[in-house]
Structure formats: structure tokens, C-alpha cells
Amino acid sequence: MKNLVIVESPAKAKTISKFLGNDFKVMASMGHVRDLPKSKLGFDPDNNFEPKYLISTDKKKVISDLKKEINKDTTIYLAADEDREGEAIAWHLIPALKIEKNPIKRIVFHEITKDAILKALETPRDVDQNLVDAQQARRILDRAVGYELSPLLWKKVRYGLSAGRVQSVAVRIIVDRENEIRAFIPEEFWKIKADFINPELKAELAKINGKVQKIPNEQEARAIEASLNQGIYQLVDIEEKESTRNPAAPFTTSTLQQEASRKLGLSVKQTMIIAQQLYEGNVGNIPGHSGGLITYMRTDSLNLSTVATSAAKKVIEAEYGKEYSLNKPRTYKSKAKGAQEAHEAIRPVNLALKPSEIKAYVEPAQFKLYSLIWKRTLATQMAQAKIANTTYKIEAGKDKEFEFQTKGQRIIFPGFMKAYTEGSDNPEAALDSTEKILPNIKVGTVLELENLECEQNFTKPPARYTEASLVKKLESEGIGRPSTYAPTITTILQREYVVKTEDKKLAPTPTGEIVNSFLVDHFSHIVDLGFTAKIEEQFDEIAEGKIAWEQVMKDFYGDFKKTIEEKEESVNKEDYLQVRELGTDPKSGKPVSARVGRFGPFIQIGTKDDEEKPKFVAIPDDKNMDTITLDEALYLFTLPRVVGQTADGEDIKANIGRFGPYLQVKTKFYSLKTDDPYKIELPRALEVIKEIDEAKAKATIKVFEKEKIHVLIGQYGPYIKQGRKNYKIPKGIEAEDLTLEQCEEIIAKDPKSKTAAKKAPAKKTTTKKTTTKKTTAKKSTIKKTDK
Numbered sequence: 001m002k003n004l005v006i007v008e009s010p011a012k013a014k015t016i017s018k019f020l021g022n023d024f025k026v027m028a029s030m031g032h033v034r035d036l037p038k039s040k041l042g043f044d045p046d047n048n049f050e051p052k053y054l055i056s057t058d059k060k061k062v063i064s065d066l067k068k069e070i071n072k073d074t075t076i077y078l079a080a081d082e083d084r085e086g087e088a089i090a091w092h093l094i095p096a097l098k099i100e101k102n103p104i105k106r107i108v109f110h111e112i113t114k115d116a117i118l119k120a121l122e123t124p125r126d127v128d129q130n131l132v133d134a135q136q137a138r139r140i141l142d143r144a145v146g147y148e149l150s151p152l153l154w155k156k157v158r159y160g161l162s163a164g165r166v167q168s169v170a171v172r173i174i175v176d177r178e179n180e181i182r183a184f185i186p187e188e189f190w191k192i193k194a195d196f197i198n199p200e201l202k203a204e205l206a207k208i209n210g211k212v213q214k215i216p217n218e219q220e221a222r223a224i225e226a227s228l229n230q231g232i233y234q235l236v237d238i239e240e241k242e243s244t245r246n247p248a249a250p251f252t253t254s255t256l257q258q259e260a261s262r263k264l265g266l267s268v269k270q271t272m273i274i275a276q277q278l279y280e281g282n283v284g285n286i287p288g289h290s291g292g293l294i295t296y297m298r299t300d301s302l303n304l305s306t307v308a309t310s311a312a313k314k315v316i317e318a319e320y321g322k323e324y325s326l327n328k329p330r331t332y333k334s335k336a337k338g339a340q341e342a343h344e345a346i347r348p349v350n351l352a353l354k355p356s357e358i359k360a361y362v363e364p365a366q367f368k369l370y371s372l373i374w375k376r377t378l379a380t381q382m383a384q385a386k387i388a389n390t391t392y393k394i395e396a397g398k399d400k401e402f403e404f405q406t407k408g409q410r411i412i413f414p415g416f417m418k419a420y421t422e423g424s425d426n427p428e429a430a431l432d433s434t435e436k437i438l439p440n441i442k443v444g445t446v447l448e449l450e451n452l453e454c455e456q457n458f459t460k461p462p463a464r465y466t467e468a469s470l471v472k473k474l475e476s477e478g479i480g481r482p483s484t485y486a487p488t489i490t491t492i493l494q495r496e497y498v499v500k501t502e503d504k505k506l507a508p509t510p511t512g513e514i515v516n517s518f519l520v521d522h523f524s525h526i527v528d529l530g531f532t533a534k535i536e537e538q539f540d541e542i543a544e545g546k547i548a549w550e551q552v553m554k555d556f557y558g559d560f561k562k563t564i565e566e567k568e569e570s571v572n573k574e575d576y577l578q579v580r581e582l583g584t585d586p587k588s589g590k591p592v593s594a595r596v597g598r599f600g601p602f603i604q605i606g607t608k609d610d611e612e613k614p615k616f617v618a619i620p621d622d623k624n625m626d627t628i629t630l631d632e633a634l635y636l637f638t639l640p641r642v643v644g645q646t647a648d649g650e651d652i653k654a655n656i657g658r659f660g661p662y663l664q665v666k667t668k669f670y671s672l673k674t675d676d677p678y679k680i681e682l683p684r685a686l687e688v689i690k691e692i693d694e695a696k697a698k699a700t701i702k703v704f705e706k707e708k709i710h711v712l713i714g715q716y717g718p719y720i721k722q723g724r725k726n727y728k729i730p731k732g733i734e735a736e737d738l739t740l741e742q743c744e745e746i747i748a749k750d751p752k753s754k755t756a757a758k759k760a761p762a763k764k765t766t767t768k769k770t771t772t773k774k775t776t777a778k779k780s781t782i783k784k785t786d787k
Helices: 010-017 057-068 082-096 114-123 131-156 167-185 218-228 252-264 268-280 308-317 356-360 366-378 427-433 468-477 487-494 509-520 529-543 549-570 630-636 684-697 740-749 754-759 762-785
Strands: 003-007 022-026 075-078 104-106 188-197 201-208 233-245 385-396 402-413 446-458 498-500 505-506 578-585 591-597 600-605 615-618 641-645 651-657 662-665 668-672 701-703 709-713 715-722 725-728
Touching: 003 010, 010 022, 010 268, 022 057, 075 082, 082 104, 082 131, 114 505, 131 167, 131 509, 131 529, 131 549, 167 468, 167 487, 167 498, 167 505, 167 509, 167 529, 167 740, 188 218, 188 651, 201 385, 218 402, 218 446, 252 268, 252 366, 252 487, 268 366, 268 468, 268 487, 308 366, 356 366, 402 549, 487 498, 505 509, 509 591, 529 549, 578 630, 641 684, 662 684, 668 684, 684 701, 684 709, 684 762, 709 740, 715 740, 725 740
Parallel strands: 003 022, 003 075, 075 104
Antiparallel strands: 188 201, 188 446, 201 402, 233 385, 233 446, 385 402, 498 505, 578 591, 591 600, 600 615, 641 651, 651 662, 662 668, 701 709, 709 715, 715 725
């Protein structure tokens, strides 16, 4: 092939290939092709932090396929995304493919349209080493934190835990908010509201003796009520003000994630997946359109190109009229700390393509997100909204010492609001953009009271973060960048340091809190918001060529490594045991405590120093170790309980095990999917046993009871089971015809069978065993250190 274009994803390759002739082949690298080795630190602190990159195991076939399309004359266009991560992907491809001697051209574009791709081919550049170095610095510094800090967590807190530079800060933000909520002491206050008739009007007490004051208790509220009942209610003033409103800025990555959460109920991860599909043109065949539907979705820029603002003006005038358009395009300046990417804000590539025109050809979620982006982009280039705000001031009380107020709002000219109004994390704020018309009353009118209400209220604690408000907080603090918000939130949820509540709020788990406590106590700078933001600024400086990435590593790593070594000796594991004492067991007199172990939270009666072994029971998902009471904890020990007997007189026991609730009859176990083991009664237990026995009977082809060999039908067809191990039945053998001897032969020949290992040559067995052990150890290390 004369020209090979390498992009990141197959969807993007498919879209771009439509725009290029037969001289071009477009292929995907499937993201990064090289990375640091998973089983080692991956860089050499003694040799200027030189990284040791390897081709990822799952990318060897990708590299092989790409190499087949390359000869010494092939021109290679590296077309990864136009950001630091994309620049690094392009850079890694060169040594991975060994194409240093080939003509190499780096091309970038922020939308996937024919014009953009052809223009990129005409204006190639070299790989930007500064951007690559900024990405390398992030990767290596994050590896240092994960690789060095996670093993310390295993030793001092609990095995299997991990730490990450940005993720740990996100967890700290969520834990800090939870601590604020716990420490919050509600304050009482009262509201006094009046309903008037002829005409109907609602008002609320706003001032006492000309000042805004809180009513702290019922006694004061009743005193005010008594005075109000001795006076009249008279409209004394009508205040009218005109105001203007400007539209919100065009979408960046973070504001799109926030608004899609508020208006569409999408998680940050879902938003990015759908936006990627729209960017790559991974949609149906839209008549008259080919290519992507939106510009690049990882950006913190608020810029719109002249092409975009001109197109917006045409659409606005056609859709809404000339009075809704602007004479001169509106521009915006980013307030985000460290905003740095050069491309545009997120916008439709073709504003003339209305959402209604694509609806039949895209997925519902794609349609909704495109509509949101289309409307927001148009609104940025529309006229201001003009609002008339009216306040009625009503005098009341025995000595006219109280002022009630009611506010109205009339939209004089909707402007951009005709297309779009921004959502809010505060539900009451949604009312700000709605009209509220007040009845026509003259100043001096005495109002007729229908009802006076004294309402008790309490101040509310700060709200937990949502995914959207957490992204907003991270961005405002300068932590992370457009490409990191979604992975950060996904990671802390996957690690179960944070959970989503029923109302989609983020709350820390006991594990998240204990890890945060450890890091705050001993590595405060790692989870310090200012320090993390400063590191991000240094990455920006590397990208701009102002400082060397190795210097950033030197400044960080030496002190960090020294602290790790100090904490190895000085930290006491006992300080981080997750234990909450609940009281004493009245039967045994032993202490009852809530704890967190390897498999999650549990209740323990007794201690390890007792002669008798302590009793344990898992805390169910609907209970929390921080709030569970002594009575609730002791109730958990009512398991195992005998529900009743089978027809044969055998006990049926209900219990909870490592894999959830179950029933047990002798050596048989029956999983309880929906039934509560504490409450299940005999009739239902017999029903569950019957259902599962019948299902197992249907799935059973043959049973050789003595040898504990079963021939069963599973999701993927027939198989042999012996004990807990499953064995594949070779092709050409009918499961129904299998004899005991055949089953034993299949088991013996299976690579994972002990019998097969015994039959292998002695020398080979030794080598194989050693290799297997090493590999397993490596894998184990990988999984737990590089987080």
C-alpha cells in the first residue's frame, strides 16, 4: 500500500476511508500499542527515569496486521486524536512498527468530515515531542504512585487495596463532603406565608423593621403572627426592573458531562461513549451527510470557528428570525484552571443538520445528546433574553413593622431562551427561567387575607456530589484534564471506594474512608488539591516546552520514595483496622463489633484472644457498618436457622455465605436470588428447592455418583463436571453416549487435570511448573500494583 493512515478506532477508520481514494488504506491501532510493563516499576529512577516500554500483549496482532500493509516506500499518516494522549499513541507506533526510515506524517483534525480530512492530509506536521513528554510524565508519575504506594496499603491497611494520584484526590473530595454532612447540626428557622384572595396572591415575610432577619423559633413566629392579626395587609410599593440574560458558553468536555447528567440522566462514562460515536460518525446512514456529527469531544476550549458562527447565524435567522441573531459573533473566555487544548468547543460539524433530520437514523441516546449540543451551540450565538422582574411589597403588622414580598417575572424577549436554557444542580433554580405573572393591583390596595401559615424549617447539610458536580469541582480546582474525568470516576466506583446511592449521589464506602484516612495521615501532599493542581500545571509546562519531564519526576520521586521507606517502619497497622464497637452480647458477655475484612464488612462476636474462636457474619448490602445497631447486628446471628423439614424429615437450613444467601439440605445447596434468608418460611423454601432440583434435572444428562462425575447441559452446550471443575467434551462425541471410561479419559487428557500433568514427561513437567508459577506471580503483582 502506497499510503497508510492509522487512526485509533475501527469506527473512525470506517468513516475516514469513505473520503479517501484507492491509494489510501485506513486502519486502527485500537488505542495505545505500547505501555510500561505491568509486572515491574517500568522506569529506571537511576537512569533519568528512562521508561521501559513493551508492546501490549493484546496489541501484538494489531501490530502484525499493520506491518503487513507497510513496505519501505509506504507513506504513513499517523492520525491519532489531537491531544496529548493521541500524540503519544502516534509516537509509540513508530518504534512498535519499526517505521523510522519510512516517510512519516502526523496529521490532526478536530472533526471527521471530508474537508477536514483532506485539509489535514495537505498540512501534515511532525510528532510534537513536547506533547508526548507531557503524556509520558503523567503516565510515569501515576505509575510511581500506584506501584510504590499500593503495596504499602496492603501491608498497613488491607491486602488488595490500591492508590492512584487523581483518583485518591477524588475520593478525598467525596469523603470530606461526607464528613461535613455528618458534622452538620441543623438549625431551626421559621417561614411565615400569607395567601390572599380577590385577587389570588401568595407572599412571604421578607423583612422585619426594614431588615432581613431569620425567625429562629416558634415562640418568635407566634409573636409575629399575633402582631399580624392586629393589622392590615397593604400593597405599598411595586418595584419593576428590566434585566438581560446571556446564554451559557458552548460545551467543553466537563460542561457537556454536567449538562447531560442533569438533563438526560447520563453518567459521565455514558456521555463520553455516545459523544465518541457522534464524533466518529458511528451512526446510521444519514441522507446527504457523511462523516462525524460533532467536533472532538475532549476539549476545554470555548472557541467557535468563524465557519461555525457564520453557519449558526444562518440557521438562527431561518429558524427564529433576524431579531434573534447577532451582528457580531459572541466569544467566550475559559475560566477553567489550566485550560490548554487548542481545538474548538464541542459543536455540531454542520449546524444546518437539524436534530429532527437525524432522528430516524441514530440511536435515541445519540439523538438526545446531538440535540443538546445543537441547541446549546445555536444559543451561544443568539440575542440576549430580556426579562421584566416585578416585586410587590406588602406592609403588615400592628405597627406596620413587617414587609411581605412576592416576585413575578415576565419575559419581554426570549432571545436565546427560545432555543435553550442551561440546567442546574439545584432543582429550585429551574424555576428561574419560567414566567410568573402577578395580578394587576394598584399601590395602596388593602389585601384580603385568606390564610396565614407559620412553617417550621431546618437548615440542610451540603448535598453529596453527583458525577456532574464532582466533575465541576475537579475542573474548578484544576485537577485532571478533559480526558481524565470519566476514567477517574469509573475507577473509584470499580474499586468500590465510592458507591452511587439510589438518588445517584456519590458516597464513600468504609474502605474508601479508611484508605483516605491513611493517605491523609501519611501522604497528605498526594491527596492535597493544591499539590495535584500544581502537578497538572507542570504537565502543561512540559507540553509547552518550558520544562523537561525528567525534572518533574526528579522533583517528585526522591522525597516520595523516602517517605514510602519511612512509613514502612513507622506506621502501625493497628491504627487502620476498620472496627466499630457496638456493645456486648447478652448471651456470652463478649464484645460485638462491626469490621471490614477481605470480603467486605462483617459483624464479630468475641476477639482473637478468646479461648473460643470468634463468631462472624457478613453485613448484608442493605445495612451499613457505620450505622448498624447492636440489636440489628445480633439479629444477623440468628442464621443459620432451620426453616423446617423436607418430606424425608431432613432439616432445611437458611444461611448467608460468601456468594450470598442460600438454603441447605444435607450436602445440597440452593441459592436464594430474591428471598430473605431471615424471613423465608417452609412453603416457599420447599418451592425454591423443587424449582432448582427440576432445573438441575433438566440440565443433567448422566451421573456417575461414585466417581462424582456429572454430564450436564450448560449455557454453551454439554460438558463434564467433576467436583468444582468443568471439562469440555471434544467435537464428534455425543454427550448422551458417554461412558464412565470416556469421561475419565477426557478428564485425564485435559491440560488443567492433575492426571494429565502426571502423564507428561518428567523433565517437561518441571520446566512447565516453574514457568507457570512465575507467570502467575507476575500476573498477581500486575493486578494489584499498577492501579
